[in-house]
Amino acid sequence: MHTRRWSEGKAAVVAVVASATALLATYGVTLIMRNATFAMRMPEFLTSVQAEKVPPSTNAEYSQGRHLFLLNCAHCHGDDARGDEGPDLHDLHKSDVRIHQVITSGIKGEMPSFGKKFEESDIQALTAYLRTLRS
């Protein structure tokens, strides 16, 4: 290892090939795993699609709330908020105060807190968006 075994140029070509191979291999594994996961969750997915409805309102607060939801919450609660690792957020039986509290403080061991990230208007918009989610 103390002496150089490859020329720098040749090594650079191999390095680029190795990078591309690593990315492609990772993508391949990802596709396999995603298909396997999807197959396992197919019945749940079909139920979710059948129950999908158009949101009842499209005002500015709803739009802002949906934008914030997709940016910060969708990776756990699902793009359609029907739950993934986090719970389904349709038909919430919780007060606005409780929703506010959960968003700002989080749930220990389950959900991060967003108190330092969101302003009051953001939380109101998110709550307004969540209120539109009906089964």
Add this chain to the structure above:
Amino acid sequence: MNSLFWSRLHGGATHFPIALIFAAAVFDTLSFVCRGSRRCRDFGVIGFWLVILGALGSFGAVFSGLALSKWQVGGTGQLLHHHLFVWPAFALIVGLATWRLLVGYHPARPAFRIYIGTILISCAVIGAAGFFGGELLLGQ
């Protein structure tokens, strides 16, 4: 296994390669700047092993992250921002480690200069990926 498990595993697995690559950048830069002495040559050897170990560790970080994101290579929102930096960082780390493995401890200086420039860019990309990853997991 739930997302909390993968979240913790990813958080742990990610910081090893980040630290190793950042340290490799420091040692290789030192090795490049203070050439000649025995100590500087040792810095080059340390940088060599750090980047190799960092690249090996990056596979664990990437796959635990993919499991956490339910095997999404893109995603939406902060997850997408995180991934936009993760994939270039992963490619750069693997490429740099492969190159270093092939050329050995002490490459020729012109090529080593480009290598150091690239590893410093990689550190910036890794930092951005880490920032959005932190935003995603910590929400702050």
